[in-house]
Amino acid sequence: MTELTSAGAPSETRRIADDAEALEVARSLAPAFAAGAGDRDALRVHPHDRVAALSDSGLLAITVPAEFGGADVGLETLARVVAIIAAADPSLAQIPQSHFTFLEALRRGGSPDLARRIYPRILDGARLANAQTERSGKTVAEDSTTLRDTGDGLLLSGVKYYCTGALHADILAVRAVDHTGGSSTGQPARKVIAYVPADAPGVTIVDDWDGFGQRTTGSGTVSFDRVAVKPTHVLDFTALLAEPGTYGARAQLVHSAIDTGIARGVLDAAAVAVAGARPWFESEVGAAADDPYLIARGGEVELAVRGAEALLLTAARRIEEADGGLAEPGIDDEAFRSRVAEASLATAAAKVAAGRAARQASSDLFDFGGTRAASEKANLSRFWRDARTHTLHDPERWKLHHLGRWALGRHRPPWHTSL
Secondary structure, eight states: OOOSSOOSSOOOOOOOOSHHHHHHHHHHHHHHHHTTHHHHHHHTOOOHHHHHHHHHHTGGGTTSOGGGTOOOOOHHHHHHHHHHHHHHOHHHHHTTHHHHHHHHHHHHHOOHHHHHHHHHHHHTTOOEEEEOBOSSSSSTTOOOOEEEEOSSSEEEEEEEEEETTGGGOSEEEEEEEEOSSOSTTOSOOOEEEEEEETTSTTEEEEOOOOOSSSTTSOOEEEEEEEEEEOGGGEEEHHHHTTSSOSHHHHHHHHHHHHHHHHHHHHHHHHHHHHHTSOOOGGGOOSSGGGOHHHHHHHHHHHHHHHHHHHHHHHHHHHHHHHHHHTTSTTOOHHHHHHHHHHHHHHHHHHHHHHHHHHHHHHHHHHHHHOGGGGOTTTTTHHHHHHHHHHTTSSOHHHHHHHHHHHHHHOOOOOOSTTO
16 A cells, blocks of 8 residues: 655755745745746646745645644735735646645544644645546536445545646545445445545546646546555545534635636736737827726726735635634634634635636736737737636635625525535
């Protein structure tokens, strides 16, 4: 059985100490991440060197708990870091989305043995990726991938799709139906997350993602053929979502940060595009950037992007306030549930605003650059393609539904992983 522990040479991965350093490192890396992003998208060239740089920088370890030697940064810092990377290269920013999500699952529901094995590897630069979604079920919440006790230990079998980051992963977090306990209780089989080495015997990763946007996220197919899994490397996913909590909101916040970053990256590109555009003859101005109608359009886009950025940070604070309630002496269940509901609503608002800002900005980008902005060589379409593709993740219409039910009837939203 392939182990989760590291057997390599001593790591040269940077150890980030605090929130300020995390932001400083992200900002320092952004120009290098942005360089060539358009060409990588056009040619579907995976950013292996950029992913390695992310690992070496220590940014992928910033949420590791302090007790294990991590910086344990605040959620607002995590959101800012992801948005900075997304502004430079949206595909690169999406690769570690599940990395941070399943590190959080480990914090909340993993065994001490699993924590001792995974956290040190993350500090040494290892990468997590998801293997969650299937195509066979009626909805994305259904799974046919199974974990069974065959008498020779636990074996994992199934096929997963849209496994973002799997191509770059050292460890895969696999959602499966647990058939190890039998069906004597009469209850539906629980769902689990199995943490599996990406190079374990029986794991096959296929680079077959062909989406028109987010082209270089490594979101291919992963199959598992009787992959051996240790019992201590499995966490109870059903239990993780059974009680009120912010696990789902945290996962959605990172998605919101990606969309917010895309929107900000579009505005950076718009400033370059308008500088190279010719003014419309009726405007009677010397530069396209002085066209009053383009200025007004730019103001509208800037407003949308700033609104998304503000809502993103508000959501991060609301989630942390809810999580902080667990440590408050005397807080009752009703007060805690209220905080969780507010965290979910704030995250829903941030996700919708971020998606709208990203799509609006990336569509308007062509007006700022004029006809030459449609050039294949410029590849400015990648921003819209990235925004349109990523915002298909968790439909905004259901976020608006929950916001509307709260507004009109004070109905609390669910706390599943899609909100």
